[in-house]
Amino acid sequence: MSLFSAGEWQQYQRHIQLEQVGIEGQFCLKNAKVLVVGAGGLGCPVVMYLGAAGVGNITIIDGDSVSQSNLHRQVLYAFSDIGKPKASVAADRVKQNNPFISVSDITTHLSASNIDELIAKVDIVLDCTDNFTTRLLLNEACLAHRKPWVYASVLGLEGQLALFMPSSACFRCVFHDLPTDIADCNSSGVLSTLPGLVGLLQANTCLEYLLNPQQENLSRMHLFSGKNNQIRSISLQQNPQCDACAPSDRGAAKKALRYKQSNETKQAELNTSTSDDEVNIHEAEKSLLALGPQVFVQQLLAVRNLKGSSDSAVRKHAVLLDVRSADEHRGFNIGGQCLPLSDDFTDVFHAKHAERTKSIFIYCQSGKRSYEAAALLQAKGYGRVYSLEGGLGELLRHPKLVEKLQEG
Numbered sequence: 001m002s003l004f005s006a007g008e009w010q011q012y013q014r015h016i017q018l019e020q021v022g023i024e025g026q027f028c029l030k031n032a033k034v035l036v037v038g039a040g041g042l043g044c045p046v047v048m049y050l051g052a053a054g055v056g057n058i059t060i061i062d063g064d065s066v067s068q069s070n071l072h073r074q075v076l077y078a079f080s081d082i083g084k085p086k087a088s089v090a091a092d093r094v095k096q097n098n099p100f101i102s103v104s105d106i107t108t109h110l111s112a113s114n115i116d117e118l119i120a121k122v123d124i125v126l127d128c129t130d131n132f133t134t135r136l137l138l139n140e141a142c143l144a145h146r147k148p149w150v151y152a153s154v155l156g157l158e159g160q161l162a163l164f165m166p167s168s169a170c171f172r173c174v175f176h177d178l179p180t181d182i183a184d185c186n187s188s189g190v191l192s193t194l195p196g197l198v199g200l201l202q203a204n205t206c207l208e209y210l211l212n213p214q215q216e217n218l219s220r221m222h223l224f225s226g227k228n229n230q231i232r233s234i235s236l237q238q239n240p241q242c243d244a245c246a247p248s249d250r251g252a253a254k255k256a257l258r259y260k261q262s263n264e265t266k267q268a269e270l271n272t273s274t275s276d277d278e279v280n281i282h283e284a285e286k287s288l289l290a291l292g293p294q295v296f297v298q299q300l301l302a303v304r305n306l307k308g309s310s311d312s313a314v315r316k317h318a319v320l321l322d323v324r325s326a327d328e329h330r331g332f333n334i335g336g337q338c339l340p341l342s343d344d345f346t347d348v349f350h351a352k353h354a355e356r357t358k359s360i361f362i363y364c365q366s367g368k369r370s371y372e373a374a375a376l377l378q379a380k381g382y383g384r385v386y387s388l389e390g391g392l393g394e395l396l397r398h399p400k401l402v403e404k405l406q407e408g
């Protein structure tokens with residue numbers, strides 16, 4: 001009886017030849033079980049390389065589907081995958097590379113209601129999400145189940161990475177004052193290659209651990225700069241007062257997790273999203289001014305056609321306003337005037353449009369700036385002001401609406 005099938009033996013030759021892996025190491029990988037949370041920018045390289053390396057049991061959890069704005073960094077996905085669930089597309093792609101492993105996919109967000117079951121059966125967890133709420137949940141669950149996890153995050157040109165072991169400094173020791181509104185790569189920009197680079201470091205950390213789980217972990221955070229390709233490492237110290245892992249509270253970690261479940265399930269489900277164009281506007285406020293793409297376009301066209309469709313009529317009754325920067329407007333726009341949101345926005349607008357009877361339709365990239373602009377104009381006494389909810393990011397998911405707008 002052999003440890004590997006003929007196919008596996010062929011597939012893993014270059015690993016087996018490597019002194020640091022060898023037959024023993026490859027067999028460890030074959031029996032390893034990992035959970036990958038998120039199949040976005042970090043998750044794509046992580047699952048591809050862990051699968052290719054022969055990690056025998058991979059579970060991918062992600063509740064989102066592929067959108068076009070993912071493709072510049074999530075290179076596992078094809079243009080034809082837009083709209084399909086990420087977890088299942090990623091699992092299929094990994095199995096195409098390596099049919100000798102088991103890959104399961106779960107199309108839902110990680111939450112307090114499913115995290116225990118998922119973590120209990122794996123050897124290590126990879127955090128490929130983009131938000132602090134999920135990381136906090138992961139930290140507590142991994143402490144409670146005594147499992148290691150690899151944290152990573154990317155933003156702009158910077159990336160961070162750390163392996164958190166149950167017996168060393170935890171995530172909460174490092175980030176004690178958790179930011180609630182920190183930008184992530186979905187609401188801000190990220191260089192295409194950054195998640196790829198940091199995701200590979202994350203996969204490498206995972207392989208290192210699986211090949212030698214007993215090795216002493218030097219608790220360190222690695223900071224990667226995409227500007228000069230430099231990695232700095234800083235030591236992490238356990239915080240004796242840490243809410244999550246302080247020795248006196250260790251036994252209470254599980255209790256704390258249970259306690260948080262009822263409150264955080266909903267929050268975590270909301271926040272594990274890896275979809276783009278997140279808008280943090282209170283729902284009730286939003287409904288006053290914001291219109292979804294369908295209604296926004298319908299209303300705009302209705303007002304434009306109200307008194308004939310000549311240019312002057314359009315100018316008279318409907319104002320279409322792009323409140324992004326001039327650069328963004330030049331890059332792509334759906335028409336209208338460009339008037340970037342700034343301190344003197346309302347004054348500049350008022351100078352151009354003194355009469356308050358016009359219908360004003362405002363757009364930006366995500367719906368956040370346009371909402372702010374609409375609220376400012378409303379406060380100045382403009383009655384009919386509408387913000388495009390979800391912005392161009394959302395509108396562009398409906399090509400027929402864009403066509404209609406361009407025709408109208």
Ligand SMILES: [Zn+2]
Nearest residue numbers: 170173242245
């Ligand atoms: Zn801690």
